[in-house]
Amino acid sequence: MSVVWAVWRLPATRQDMMSARHLRERCRKIIDGLEISRPLDVTALCVRIGNQRGRPVRLVPLDMPVSLSGLWLSIADYDAILYESRTSKVHQDHIILHEIGHLLAEHNATPAIEDEVLRLLMPNVDPQMIRAMLGRTRYSNPEEQEAELIASLLLERAGRWRPLKKWTPRPTTAAIARRLEQSLEERQDLG
Structure with missing residues (x-):
């Protein structure tokens, strides 16, 4: 099994170090209430998160466009996590956990979506019309870092970071x- 490592920029200043420490503490608090099984079953984790939130989390494997490996969508009565179907199970789990990170950190779902993703999701609707309905917001770099750190911490808690040999x-x-x-x-x- 290969391990997916999060790549982080080294803190350049003392303030950056404090920010990184604060982010790690915030992410730990977010996942503290979750029951993490060993070995990690990502599907079961999504069911538990859905039960806790009162909104099911549905996992949808897709052949994603090259520029995208995962996406969290908030649908009327459930959350959908779309993820790349043409990659390894370990990578799929990491993609799903990254999207779960966005969900748990209460980031905004359905950010501005590239035209190719809109065509994948709704092939008969003009992407410009969908974008106008959704608004034009983008995930900020801190939100991506937070989601990635949550995914990494979940894997760490599940024991996936142990050496393989x-x-x-x-x-x-x-x-x-x-x-x-x-x-x-x-x-x-x-x-």
């Missing part, structure tokens, strides 16, 4: 490697 360190570094491994295992157990 054991390795044997050289005798000269064995003590350091053992302390590092114990430290990381203790951190994993806190989640």
Whole structure:
């Protein structure tokens, strides 16, 4: 199984470091009330989130346009998460968890959508007309970072961040490697 790592810009200033810490704390609080199973079953998690919110979460695999891998839509009586069907299960789970991150953080659903996505969802309707009905809002970079961090934290809590295989360190570094491994295992157990 390959692991999807979130790519983050390193904080440039002390203020950026505080902002990153604040974001991580906010994301942890958002997911604290969720029951995360081991191993993680993303479909079951979506059912639980839907039950908690009183709105079902429906997962819709699609052949997405190249520029898009996932999308969260708020429909009248349910939430739909569209995700790329032509990728690995691990990547699909990460895409779904990213969209769940938007939902849990209460970001606005259905942002400005590219014409190709509008055509995919509603092939017989002019994209300009749909855009006019939806308004023209865009996800901000902080919202994308928050959704990505929520997805990563959910995977971390489910134990997906553990190393896939054991390795044997050289005798000269064995003590350091053992302390590092114990430290990381203790951190994993806190989640």
